[in-house]
Amino acid sequence: QVQLVESGGGLVKPGGSLRLSCAASGFTFSDYYMSWIRQAPGKGLEAISYSSTSGNIKYYADYVKGRFTISRDNAKNTLSLQMNSLRVEDTAVYYCARAAGIVGASPHWFDPWGQGTLVTVSS
Amino acid sequence: QSALTQPASVSGSPGQSITISCTGTSSDVGGYNYVSWYQQHPGKAPKVMIYDVNNRPSGVSNRFSGSKSGNTASLTISGLQAEDEADYYCSSYARSTSLHVIFGGGTKLTVL
Numbered sequence: 001q002v003q004l005v006e007s008g009g010g011l012v013k014p015g016g017s018l019r020l021s022c023a024a025s026g027f028t029f030s031d032y033y034m035s036w037i038r039q040a041p042g043k044g045l046e047a048i049s050y051s052s053t054s055g056n057i058k059y060y061a062d063y064v065k066g067r068f069t070i071s072r073d074n075a076k077n078t079l080s081l082q083m084n085s086l087r088v089e090d091t092a093v094y095y096c097a098r099a100a101g102i103v104g105a106s107p108h109w110f111d112p113w114g115q116g117t118l119v120t121v122s123s
Numbered sequence: 124q125s126a127l128t129q130p131a132s133v134s135g136s137p138g139q140s141i142t143i144s145c146t147g148t149s150s151d152v153g154g155y156n157y158v159s160w161y162q163q164h165p166g167k168a169p170k171v172m173i174y175d176v177n178n179r180p181s182g183v184s185n186r187f188s189g190s191k192s193g194n195t196a197s198l199t200i201s202g203l204q205a206e207d208e209a210d211y212y213c214s215s216y217a218r219s220t221s222l223h224v225i226f227g228g229g230t231k232l233t234v235l
Contacts, residue, residue: 044126045161045169045212045226062221101157101174106223108216109159111180113168 002026002112004096009117016086016121022079022096022114030054030074033099033107036081038092039116049081050099050107057105064090086121093118127152127213127227134233140201143230145213146194151225153194157216160189160198163229164209172211173198200232208234 008020022034035050048061049070058070069082079096093116099107128146135141145152145160152158158176161169171180173189176196186201196215200207213227 044229045214047222047224047226050222059222065221095168100171100180101159103155103157103216103223106216108157108224109171109174109214110169111171111174113170115168 002098004098004112004114006094006096006114006117009094009119011120011122012086013123014086014088014121017082017084018086018119020081020083020094020096020117020119022081024077024079024096024098027098029072029077033102034072034079035097035099035107035110036068036070036079037095037097037110037113038090039095040089040092043092048094051079052105059106083119086119088121091119091121127215127225129211129213129227129230131228132231132233134235135200135203136235137203137205139203140199141203141232143198143200143211143213143232145196145198145215145227147196147215147217147225148194150219151215151217152191152196154218155216156191158189158191158196159214160187161212161214162207162209163212169212203234205234208232 005023067085095116096114097110100111101109160173163169177189217225
């Protein structure tokens with residue numbers, strides 16, 4: 001079955017770095033745009049980045065631009081998110097999600113989602 | 124750009140119907156038929172219930188339906204069941220945002 005499994009979360013100090021991974025299975029990974037969406041504790045959802053099928057198109061939310069880098073390895077069915085210069089406000093559960101609907105070159109709905117990985121930024 | 128506006132909470136009794144609203148602008152909800160709804164149980168990942176305003180993915184109960192009028196989209200759950208108690212989030216294509224997608228703040232549904 002279609003499955004997304006995130007890993008790499010943990011506790012990091014402000015200014016530190018972390019790399020998240022998302023292992024995909026059960027579908028042809030290279031056929032789909034992929035996204036990272038996060039949810040701060042007790043808060044709503046916010047999309048932070050997505051990658052086109054080949055990885056040549058990458059978009060970022062303004063508040064992570066320049067600090068986060070999305071990448072994918074279609075040979076290994078893996079999506080990654082390199083997070084640098086982390087801030088307290090980056091504390092959240094980070095979800096990997098497959099883009100199920102595309103408008104132009106932009107995902108607008110997501111299915112399925114992984115179980116998430118918690119990133120805590122604290123001194 | 125601000126999140127889409129949803130009521131913080133709604134409630135209903137088993138068997139009843141409830142509707143959750145999602146209000147945006149002409150630049151998002153009102154401008155496109157690309158509204159989706161997600162259900163999230165505590166500690167779980169979101170699950171899509173409706174996409175493109177009123178389409179249900181395979182496997183989603185037909186008790187869930189979506190609609191849109193102007194800048195407001197709605198999710199209706201009929202024949203409310205205990206397992207419907209969850210948080211619900213709407214989202215919309217939003218051309219003017221950096222990622223072209225915007226989410227609502229979420230609504231907590233309580234089944235009395």
